[in-house]
Every structure is written in structure tokens, then in C-alpha cells.
Amino acid sequence: MGRILLVSRLAVRDLRRRRGEAALLLLAVLAATTTLTLGLVLRDSASDPFQETRVATNGPDLVASSATPTDLDRLTGAAGVIDHSGPFPIAPASFQRSDVQAIGRDAAPASVDQPSVVRGGWVREGGVVVEAAFADSLGVRVGDPVTVDGRSFVVAGFAVTAAVAPYPGGSCVVLVPCAHGSPTDDLPPDVLRNPGLIWLTRADLLSLHPDSLAYTVNLKLADPAAAAAFGATDPGLRLQPWQDVLADATELAGDARILLLIGAWLLGLLAVASLAVLVGGRMADQTRRVGLLKAVGGTPGLVAAVLLAEYVLIALVAAAAGLALGALTAPLLTRAGPGLLGGAGTPSLTWPTIALVTAVALGVAVVATAAPALRAARTSTVSALADAxxxxxxxxxxxxxxxxxxxxxxxxxxxxxxxxxxxxxxxxxxxxxxxxxxxxxxxxxxxxxxxxxxxxxxxxxxxxxxxxxxxxxxxxxxxxxxxxxxxxxxxxxxxxxxxxxxxxxxxxxxxxxxxxxxxxxxxxxxxxxxxxxxxxxxxxxxxxxxxxxxxxxxxxxxxxxxxxxxxxxxxxxxxxxxxxxxxxxxxxxxxxxxxxx
Structure with missing residues (x-):
């Protein structure tokens, strides 16, 4: 313990004597650890609005669709299903010249997946409710006259749901081909291009599409984590577990996470190069100090430990500061958008994240300083004191x-x-x-x-x-x-x-x-x-x-x-x-x- 205390005191004393250099070394490692933390926690921060929306709407664990409602009736009675809503009729349609999925719903609230109205009201005869992100993209307002497949309706309200991801990333649940590319892509006429989502009454949807209908049901499972495997053996059904909806809803954060992680590794490599040069310069400036330590009885191991301890302390401080800054900054880079409730909160730091960021900070410090420190420790006492x-x-x-x-x-x-x-x-x-x-x-x-x-x-x-x-x-x-x-x-x-x-x-x-x-x-x-x-x-x-x-x-x-x-x-x-x-x-x-x- 006395040896550790001696090394720590000598390292802290040297850092206090060279505060400017210590601050710049701290900055180099801090840039890498903050960016790495951002990349690791960004998706967790982005998932907060989806989870809030899922709770507010009693979101489904699994959305299933089929060409016939009898297939879905069989699914609702399967073991492990504790609640459901539907089947609801669904059909592809044209809304103000945009492709949409139109779902027929009841005016009464459903026990599973009841979309939360954020403006206006719920479905009524002659009224259409538009998914909030899709409405924001089109610029429509509550009360505006609109057309659905050429028939006139009025916008009754805007709503959010956790059954599909917000526009434009929502996955199709109808049994027709869908594409999520540029509106200018040359696609077949039966392909929905970035379809939006609207809700009508059952009667209104049946009057528009009396024959060409599919059906969808929202299921609540006893084990939500098993949603991906539930019903996977039935090839006649189209299934979408809530985990896939979450992935679609946070896809933007996922791509941002990739960019930040690549940036973090670039900054980490730059920090290693920076520290190697800066440490080499500092070692050259501390030659006489190394000679004095060895002259009073310090072994080469002790000298190397003192020199390394300075940068290990800087790395630990940079790791702690980077974790805090990254977690606090993550919500600023996460855009929840109008299609979800709430906003991105400050993510909780998990032990794997803390361990990885700390390990990277220590790795940067050790890789950059080990060789100069060992080289300085091997310098003879006479040569070091002469500082020639x-x-x-x-x-x-x-x-x-x-x-x-x-x-x-x-x-x-x-x-x-x-x-x-x-x-x-x-x-x-x-x-x-x-x-x-x-x-x-x-x-x-x-x-x-x-x-x-x-x-x-x-x-x-x-x-x-x-x-x-x-x-x-x-x-x-x-x-x-x-x-x-x-x-x-x-x-x-x-x-x-x-x-x-x-x-x-x-x-x-x-x-x-x-x-x-x-x-x-x-x-x-x-x-x-x-x-x-x-x-x-x-x-x-x-x-x-x-x-x-x-x-x-x-x-x-x-x-x-x-x-x-x-x-x-x-x-x-x-x-x-x-x-x-x-x-x-x-x-x-x-x-x-x-x-x-």
C-alpha cells in the first residue's frame, strides 16, 4: 500500500505542475470516450418514446394479418395469448395521391392497440384518422377535406400507435408487396411506396373495398419476449413481433449509432497517435526527474509506474466524464418525431457500457505511454541527470x-x-x-x-x-x-x-x-x-x-x-x-x- 500511495502522490504532483498539458491529454481521451458512449447508448435513448407509446396505447406483442379472418380466429385462441383485438379489415388505398394502409376500426376503444389520439378525435362516419407522423409529412390539419380512393372524407384527428413504426419507416401489414425507397423509384403499380397509415370505421372501409380485403389482429402474449417465435410455423400468416416494430422505429438511431461508433474509433486512433507524441515530448522534458527518482533509490519499475500512473489517472477521469457527457448528450441527437409520444430520456448506463468505455480509455493511455515510459525507465541514472x-x-x-x-x-x-x-x-x-x-x-x-x-x-x-x-x-x-x-x-x-x-x-x-x-x-x-x-x-x-x-x-x-x-x-x-x-x-x-x- 505504501508503494501505491507513493506512486499516486508523485503522479498527482506532476499533473498539478503541468496542468495545461494534463488538460489537453484529458481532452484527447475525452473526445473518444464521449463519442463512444454516444454510440453505445443512442439506441437505448431512442427506444424511450416507443416504449412510452407502447404503454399508452397498450401496444400489441404481435400483429398478425391474413387474407381470411378464420386463420386469425384460430390464432387468437392459441395457447399463450392472453388478450387480443380484431380481426380488423385492412386494405391498400390512395390518400391524397399517397399510398396508405387503411384499417377499419370500431368507435369503441379496444383492449389491445387503441391508438392514442394526439389531436382531434377518433374514427367516426365520414371521418378519417391519420397516423401523426404521416399527417405531419403531408401537412394536413384536423378538419381538412381529403379523399380516400376518390371518395371525400374529413380529417377527424391524428393518432399514434405502437403496432407499426411511425411513417416513413412503418412495415406493411397488408398482404401486398411494399417498398421503402425513394418515391421516384421505378416500382410496379401494385407496390406500396412508403405507405402511410389511416384509420376508418369498418363501414366506411367496407364501402370502399367490399371484396379486396385482408384482416389483421393484435395479440397480447403471456411472454412478450417470445413474440418472434410465436406462430412462426404457420406459413399462411404474416407476423410482425413488437421487437421488429421497435427496430423499425429506432432504425434512424441505429444508423446514427453506426456513424458515432466509427467516429469513436477514428477519435480513439487519433488519441493514441496524439498521446504517443505528447507523452514522448513530456518524457524528453522529464529526463532529469527520472534521474532524480532513480538516484534516490527508485527502481526502473517504480519509475515506469510513476510515469504510467499519470496517464492512467487521466484516462479514468476521461472515462467518467465521457460516460456522463455521452449519456446526457444522447437525447439531443435522438429525434422522436410526431409519430411517438414523449421524448428521448437520459439513458441508464449499463455495466457493459461502463466497462467498455473505461477499457478503451485505459487502452488508449497504456498503448500510447507504455513504450516511452519503459524507455525512460531504462535510461541510466548518470545520463538522465546530465540531460545531454x-x-x-x-x-x-x-x-x-x-x-x-x-x-x-x-x-x-x-x-x-x-x-x-x-x-x-x-x-x-x-x-x-x-x-x-x-x-x-x-x-x-x-x-x-x-x-x-x-x-x-x-x-x-x-x-x-x-x-x-x-x-x-x-x-x-x-x-x-x-x-x-x-x-x-x-x-x-x-x-x-x-x-x-x-x-x-x-x-x-x-x-x-x-x-x-x-x-x-x-x-x-x-x-x-x-x-x-x-x-x-x-x-x-x-x-x-x-x-x-x-x-x-x-x-x-x-x-x-x-x-x-x-x-x-x-x-x-x-x-x-x-x-x-x-x-x-x-x-x-x-x-x-x-x-x-
Missing amino acids: ARPPRRTGWLIAASTRLPVPLLLALRVAGRRPRRVVLGVLSIAITVSGTFVILMLDTYLRDNPFVGGYDRAQTDSLRQVLLVVMVVLLSLAAVNAVFVTWATVLDNRHASALARALGATPRQVTLALAAAQVFPALAGAVLGIFPGGWGLFDAIIAITGGESDRATFPSAWQLLALVAATVLVVAALTALPARLGGRRPVTESLQAEHA
């Missing part, structure tokens, strides 16, 4: 290639040559950022040009575009912070080399340009790799996962791709200008002196 400048690597081809270059490029190439792993991490960071940005822009254009993709309406595709915007803002913010601190870590690591270069005649401007150029060239390589293969491959993967159609996508032209690469390089150059300038103008005598712990 690291001898440059003598690479023949690098020296030959740089001798005839202008001074800023010569210094930049040698700065990159001293830290090849940092250059690789810089390339990967930019590649991840550009890949994510490229895919987000592609998906945003795809959703903008195909607002009815996946059976969504414009408002729902706009919700997906908002999710993409959130991910892109977080990704670009973290990448900007990363670019600044990669440059600052390079400045700190090359303080002795930069001072020697200035002592030998290099100007502060040349040193500044060299430090900035050492980040710009990896940014150029990362931007190219981020577009191809990174961006193209990730876009194809997302389209395949979400069930989209890549042939509908509008792919960027060559000049747009060149503009993205150029913009990336310019932004990195602008972000690295200030830390490079500060490092290039540091007094030579101060830089050549040993750093204090």
Missing part, C-alpha cells in the same frame, strides 16, 4: 540529400530524421483526420442528394447530417490540438539542436521555418493517404454496413481532392506557425543549459 542532447543519428543518404538544400529544408529534414517514429505518427494522425473528414463530407453530400434513402424523410436525414457534423467538429478540434502540440513536442525535443544551429549561423526565421516544415511534409503525405486508400475504403465500408447504395453517391472531382490536400497542408502550416516561432526565437544560451526537473 541526444546524439543525432548519422544517416548517410539523409546527410547527402540535405547538404544542397536551403537551410530551412536542410534543418527540417534532419529534424524529421532524428524522430522517424514521430514522423510516422504525424502522418497517421493526418491520414486519420483526412479520412474521417473525407467520409463525413461524402456522406453529407450523399444524404443531401438522397433525402429519402433508407425510407427516411428529409427531417430524419437532416438528423443524420447533424450527427456527422458533431463527429467532424470533434475530429477536427482534436486534430488541431494534436498538430499544435506535436510541433511543441518537436520544439522541446530539438531545443539543443536548434540552439546549436543558431550558434553556427542559422537565423531565428530559418529555424522557425524548419520546425514548421518538419510538420508540413508529413501532413502532405498523410492527406494523400487519408483520401486514398483511407477515405475511399472507409466510405465503401460505411455504405455496406448501413445498407446504402454507393452508385447514388456524388464522388468529388480531381480538383476538389487537390483542394482538400492543399487545405490540409495550409491549416497544419498555420497551426504550427506559433509554436515553431516561439521555439525558433528561444535564447541560445538558455537552450544549451541543462533543463531542471
Whole structure:
């Protein structure tokens, strides 16, 4: 216990001395854990309105339909059925030139699936009740005159139900082919295109369709969880368990969840690259501190534990904050819509979610810091206390290639040559950022040009575009912070080399340009790799996962791709200008002196 207490106190003390760096490290991990939490809890948050609607309407556990009511009568008497309503007649119809499913209902309330009227009243002779989301899409109002299969009716009210998902994602329950694609799709004339739902009295529906009717019944089961397996052996019935309705109702949240999880892994990879560079810079700045710890009796294991403990503490705080922020933010990204009651509540955090987010945070911290911490712990005590400048690597081809270059490029190439792993991490960071940005822009254009993709309406595709915007803002913010601190870590690591270069005649401007150029060239390589293969491959993967159609996508032209690469390089150059300038103008005598712990 004394050893643990010592490690904890040393780690906390070092974090308090470097609060700015600790805050930025916290930000990097927090971005990944918050986005991951959002992706994990979004569907649970989206299911709240459906569950509230299901309770308010006494929603069915299973909806069955058949061409003849006798098949349904046999089902209502089956073992395990505790209540039912119907059979009700149902038929495909035309409502204001839109495809609908028209259901004949009684004026008296039903014990199972009694739609909840949110405006106006329930069915009456000559009156039609419209499903609320469908009514919102058409823009009709209570009291408006409408036509159903050419016959005049009046809108009696709007209602919501849990028997089918809200428009436009509701599944057909009639025994005719249905499609949930764009209204412009070339489909056979007997196919319902994104059908809406209306309710009429039985008499009104029978007067419209005296012969071509199907029937539907709503069942309440003793075991709702077994709804999917109930009656599956009867091929003459069309069955829809409540779990399928829930999946249709939360399909938008499911696609948003996929986008957020992909964004979370991108942010996690970016956080690993960011932390690896930042930790490497901090380790270089703590060389004398490592020497002092070892000089007073600290073993290499103790030194490594102290260095790792700092980042483990940051990871734990980031995991806790990310879980809280993700759970609180999830309802803001969930659009319940007019077809369901209530709104998305704050989801409860389950132990698997907490464990996964915490494990990811700790994994990011350990993967990024283990190698630098172990390398620092193995440093000899004398070398660590001396804190001498690291001898440059003598690479023949690098020296030959740089001798005839202008001074800023010569210094930049040698700065990159001293830290090849940092250059690789810089390339990967930019590649991840550009890949994510490229895919987000592609998906945003795809959703903008195909607002009815996946059976969504414009408002729902706009919700997906908002999710993409959130991910892109977080990704670009973290990448900007990363670019600044990669440059600052390079400045700190090359303080002795930069001072020697200035002592030998290099100007502060040349040193500044060299430090900035050492980040710009990896940014150029990362931007190219981020577009191809990174961006193209990730876009194809997302389209395949979400069930989209890549042939509908509008792919960027060559000049747009060149503009993205150029913009990336310019932004990195602008972000690295200030830390490079500060490092290039540091007094030579101060830089050549040993750093204090």
C-alpha cells in the first residue's frame, strides 16, 4: 500500500505542475470516450418514446394479418395469448395521391392497440384518422377535406400507435408487396411506396373495398419476449413481433449509432497517435526527474509506474466524464418525431457500457505511454541527470540529400530524421483526420442528394447530417490540438539542436521555418493517404454496413481532392506557425543549459 500511495502522490504532483498539458491529454481521451458512449447508448435513448407509446396505447406483442379472418380466429385462441383485438379489415388505398394502409376500426376503444389520439378525435362516419407522423409529412390539419380512393372524407384527428413504426419507416401489414425507397423509384403499380397509415370505421372501409380485403389482429402474449417465435410455423400468416416494430422505429438511431461508433474509433486512433507524441515530448522534458527518482533509490519499475500512473489517472477521469457527457448528450441527437409520444430520456448506463468505455480509455493511455515510459525507465541514472542532447543519428543518404538544400529544408529534414517514429505518427494522425473528414463530407453530400434513402424523410436525414457534423467538429478540434502540440513536442525535443544551429549561423526565421516544415511534409503525405486508400475504403465500408447504395453517391472531382490536400497542408502550416516561432526565437544560451526537473 505504501508503494501505491507513493506512486499516486508523485503522479498527482506532476499533473498539478503541468496542468495545461494534463488538460489537453484529458481532452484527447475525452473526445473518444464521449463519442463512444454516444454510440453505445443512442439506441437505448431512442427506444424511450416507443416504449412510452407502447404503454399508452397498450401496444400489441404481435400483429398478425391474413387474407381470411378464420386463420386469425384460430390464432387468437392459441395457447399463450392472453388478450387480443380484431380481426380488423385492412386494405391498400390512395390518400391524397399517397399510398396508405387503411384499417377499419370500431368507435369503441379496444383492449389491445387503441391508438392514442394526439389531436382531434377518433374514427367516426365520414371521418378519417391519420397516423401523426404521416399527417405531419403531408401537412394536413384536423378538419381538412381529403379523399380516400376518390371518395371525400374529413380529417377527424391524428393518432399514434405502437403496432407499426411511425411513417416513413412503418412495415406493411397488408398482404401486398411494399417498398421503402425513394418515391421516384421505378416500382410496379401494385407496390406500396412508403405507405402511410389511416384509420376508418369498418363501414366506411367496407364501402370502399367490399371484396379486396385482408384482416389483421393484435395479440397480447403471456411472454412478450417470445413474440418472434410465436406462430412462426404457420406459413399462411404474416407476423410482425413488437421487437421488429421497435427496430423499425429506432432504425434512424441505429444508423446514427453506426456513424458515432466509427467516429469513436477514428477519435480513439487519433488519441493514441496524439498521446504517443505528447507523452514522448513530456518524457524528453522529464529526463532529469527520472534521474532524480532513480538516484534516490527508485527502481526502473517504480519509475515506469510513476510515469504510467499519470496517464492512467487521466484516462479514468476521461472515462467518467465521457460516460456522463455521452449519456446526457444522447437525447439531443435522438429525434422522436410526431409519430411517438414523449421524448428521448437520459439513458441508464449499463455495466457493459461502463466497462467498455473505461477499457478503451485505459487502452488508449497504456498503448500510447507504455513504450516511452519503459524507455525512460531504462535510461541510466548518470545520463538522465546530465540531460545531454541526444546524439543525432548519422544517416548517410539523409546527410547527402540535405547538404544542397536551403537551410530551412536542410534543418527540417534532419529534424524529421532524428524522430522517424514521430514522423510516422504525424502522418497517421493526418491520414486519420483526412479520412474521417473525407467520409463525413461524402456522406453529407450523399444524404443531401438522397433525402429519402433508407425510407427516411428529409427531417430524419437532416438528423443524420447533424450527427456527422458533431463527429467532424470533434475530429477536427482534436486534430488541431494534436498538430499544435506535436510541433511543441518537436520544439522541446530539438531545443539543443536548434540552439546549436543558431550558434553556427542559422537565423531565428530559418529555424522557425524548419520546425514548421518538419510538420508540413508529413501532413502532405498523410492527406494523400487519408483520401486514398483511407477515405475511399472507409466510405465503401460505411455504405455496406448501413445498407446504402454507393452508385447514388456524388464522388468529388480531381480538383476538389487537390483542394482538400492543399487545405490540409495550409491549416497544419498555420497551426504550427506559433509554436515553431516561439521555439525558433528561444535564447541560445538558455537552450544549451541543462533543463531542471
